[in-house]
Amino acid sequence: MVLLTPDDSSRSLAERTGAHSDIVTVTSREQISPNLVQVELTHREIEKFAGTAGNDVMVRVNHDGNYVRRRYSVRSVDAASTSMRLWISTAHHGPGAAWASSINAGDRVDLIGPRGKIALDERADWHLFVGDLTALGAFYRLAESVEAPGRVIFVVELDSIDDAVTPVLDEGIGPTAIFIERRSRALGDPSALLSALAAFDVPDGEGHAYLFGEFSTVRTIKTALLDRGFEESSISLKAFWRAGRQNAEHGEPPKEEI
Ligand SMILES: Cc1cc2nc3c(=O)[nH]c(=O)nc-3n(C[C@H](O)[C@H](O)[C@H](O)COP(=O)(O)OP(=O)(O)OC[C@H]3O[C@@H](n4cnc5c(N)ncnc54)[C@H](O)[C@@H]3O)c2cc1C
Numbered sequence: 001m002v003l004l005t006p007d008d009s010s011r012s013l014a015e016r017t018g019a020h021s022d023i024v025t026v027t028s029r030e031q032i033s034p035n036l037v038q039v040e041l042t043h044r045e046i047e048k049f050a051g052t053a054g055n056d057v058m059v060r061v062n063h064d065g066n067y068v069r070r071r072y073s074v075r076s077v078d079a080a081s082t083s084m085r086l087w088i089s090t091a092h093h094g095p096g097a098a099w100a101s102s103i104n105a106g107d108r109v110d111l112i113g114p115r116g117k118i119a120l121d122e123r124a125d126w127h128l129f130v131g132d133l134t135a136l137g138a139f140y141r142l143a144e145s146v147e148a149p150g151r152v153i154f155v156v157e158l159d160s161i162d163d164a165v166t167p168v169l170d171e172g173i174g175p176t177a178i179f180i181e182r183r184s185r186a187l188g189d190p191s192a193l194l195s196a197l198a199a200f201d202v203p204d205g206e207g208h209a210y211l212f213g214e215f216s217t218v219r220t221i222k223t224a225l226l227d228r229g230f231e232e233s234s235i236s237l238k239a240f241w242r243a244g245r246q247n248a249e250h251g252e253p254p255k256e257e258i
Helices: 008-017 046-050 095-102 133-144 191-198 215-227
Strands: 020-033 036-042 056-063 066-078 083-089 108-115 126-132 151-158 174-181 207-214 235-241
Touching: 008 020, 008 108, 020 046, 036 095, 046 066, 046 083, 046 108, 056 095, 066 095, 066 108, 066 133, 083 095, 083 133, 126 133, 126 215, 133 151, 133 207, 133 235, 151 191, 174 191, 191 215, 207 215, 215 235
Parallel strands: 126 151, 126 207, 151 174, 207 235
Antiparallel strands: 020 036, 020 108, 036 083, 056 066, 056 108, 066 083
């Protein structure tokens, strides 16, 4: 069946959240590293869906005959070619990962966007991005919007070091990247990220930390940064997924304590 119009639920969710809803077309799917797929989407008004750096979009995907929404950060948008790119982690089994692994050019997608409230802190002299593979798209779009002479620091845990793809940064931006391979550590174990952060001297000036990734990990990292003297207002945190739990139908990880 060819999708011609968004589902009524998508229209009303978009209305409630001040976003846009429509059917967009897949132009390509490319495996850019062992666990990362780039999906390119097109729509005549793609910029409206892409919002600003830090925003994401919601896709409606079929899950055993039922529909769920999954959220993916916009990696980049190109108004001239009316296209946007998403970077999607496929290192696990779930409806979103299955969708990203199986779509093809020409497929149509029920899309809502822009979503999300976290934006670049324009006042910061340096920006610290901590998380995992699911966060790379958001981290790199944010970092690419930093103006010289800003500094960007990435501390990212990956299932495979071959997933350590890099961004294209303006000249004059001082980048530091620490990629850590997960090896035998369990999903949701923050110890490697904590060790990497502990060994890292933060630069002088005002900094802002962006913590995106696994639910418990990002919370633990936030506590470690607060202990280290970060102000609450200098930390932006978003749980993207939760170890051992499926994201809910609306695309967010469950927040209740177990
Ligand atoms: C605002 C926002 C932005 C996001 N942006 C991106 C993005 O740009 N790219 C991206 O890849 N993801 C992104 N995510 C995360 C993505 O939406 C979730 O990982 C989503 O749950 C994947 O859905 P799924 O259906 O594949 O798996 P689910 O149905 O959610 O989970 C199935 C199982 O897989 C496990 N699992 C889920 N994700 C992972 C993972 N990454 N690694 C290991 N195990 C996992 C779960 O614990 C569960 O056991 C974002 C999430 C949010 C809320």
